[in-house]
Amino acid sequence: xxKVTQSSRYLVKRTGEKVFLECVQxxxxxxxxxYRQDPGLGLRLIYFSYDVKMKEKGDIPEGYSVSRxxxxxxxxxxxxxxxxxxxxxxxxxxGAGMLNEQFFGPGTRLTVL
Amino acid sequence: xxxxxxxxxxxxVQEAETVTLSCTYDTSESDYYLFWYKQPPSRQxxxxxxxxxxxxxxxxxxxxxxxxxxxxxxxxxxISDSQLxxxxxxxxxxxxxxxxxxxxxRKLIWGLGTSLAVNP
Numbered sequence: 001x002x003k004v005t006q007s008s009r010y011l012v013k014r015t016g017e018k019v020f021l022e023c024v025q026x027x028x029x030x031x032x033x034x035y036r037q038d039p040g041l042g043l044r045l046i047y048f049s050y051d052v053k054m055k056e057k058g059d060i061p062e063g064y065s066v067s068r069x070x071x072x073x074x075x076x077x078x079x080x081x082x083x084x085x086x087x088x089x090x091x092x093x094x095g096a097g098m099l100n101e102q103f104f105g106p107g108t109r110l111t112v113l
Numbered sequence: 114x115x116x117x118x119x120x121x122x123x124x125x126v127q128e129a130e131t132v133t134l135s136c137t138y139d140t141s142e143s144d145y146y147l148f149w150y151k152q153p154p155s156r157q158x159x160x161x162x163x164x165x166x167x168x169x170x171x172x173x174x175x176x177x178x179x180x181x182x183x184x185x186x187x188x189x190x191x192i193s194d195s196q197l198x199x200x201x202x203x204x205x206x207x208x209x210x211x212x213x214x215x216x217x218x219r220k221l222i223w224g225l226g227t228s229l230a231v232n233p
Contacts, residue, residue: 031219042204042225050219058220090158094219101148102221104158 003027004105006091012111019078021108023091029103030096032074034058034066037088037107049074081112115140117207119224126195127232133180134190134227136205142166146208147181147188148221153201161203164188192229200231 007022023032033048035058045058047066055066063085067075074093078085088109092102116139126132138147149161164172164181171179176193192199205224 033220040225043223045220048220092158101160101163106157 004091004093004103006089006105006108008108009106010109010111012113013078013081014113015082017078017081017112019081019110019112021076021078021089021091021110023074023076023093023105024072025074025093025103026072027093027095027103028071029093030071031094031102032068033092033094033102034064034074034076035090035092036060037090043090046076081110083112086110086112115142115207115209115222117205117222117224119203119205119227121227122225123228123230125230125232126192126199128195128197130195131191131193132195132229134192134203134205134229136188136190136224138186138188138205138207138222140186140207140209142209144209147179148206148208149177149179149188149190150204150206151199151201152204152226153198158204162190195231197231197233200229202226202228 004025013019031050034046035043037043044060046064049055049068052071065077088107090107091105094100094102118137145166147164150158151161152158162172162174162177171181178191180189204226206221208221
């Protein structure tokens with residue numbers, strides 16, 4: 001059974017802290033994605049990666065960075081967390097095929113105080 | 114730039130009835146892919162159904178089917194015999210045909226979602 005896991009379901013951090021959100025997939029997928037989901041705004045792409053060490057900015061990359069050192073792992077980093085980064089963060093992965101769907105993790109609800 | 118519009122933020126349906134969720138998109142591409150995803154409350158997003166634009170036949174998955182109107186750029190989702198477990202947020206998404214330098218082609222363009230309630 002395919003699986004995308006995220007390191008935490010709930011996370012509470014303080015303003016200015018460095019935050020790491022980790023995502024691991026076990027499907028040998030080339031592509032991995034980080035989204036944030038906010039009510040009324042749908043899913044917004046932060047960054048994605050189509051290969052190890054490769055990354056591309058999504059629609060809202062400001063305040064975030066990513067790391068993909070291994071194919072199965074894609075990390076989202078908030079260098080200095082701010083209250084406006086309180087959100088639900090979703091990780092997804094997909095294979096290289098054109099019709100391949102994205103498989104999602106359970107999400108991390110991050111609260112920045 | 115491509116956009117995806119879901120004009121119904123919220124909908125409701127009686128159990129066992131049929132409901133149709135609308136999705137329109139804007140693109141100048143001729144080859145692309147369309148998806149409907151479902152996100153149940155506090156649960157993971159999963160794919161419901163997908164459609165290749167070059168296929169005229171509408172995709173069907175059990176009680177879920179689409180009405181794909183390429184000329185009208187419309188991709189609605191029909192849920193037949195609605196069940197309580199169908200209550201969820203439904204998202205429509207678009208992806209262009211992948212090219213040589215896929216880059217941003219890999220990403221999905223998402224609608225804002227439709228929240229579906231199923232009444233017993």
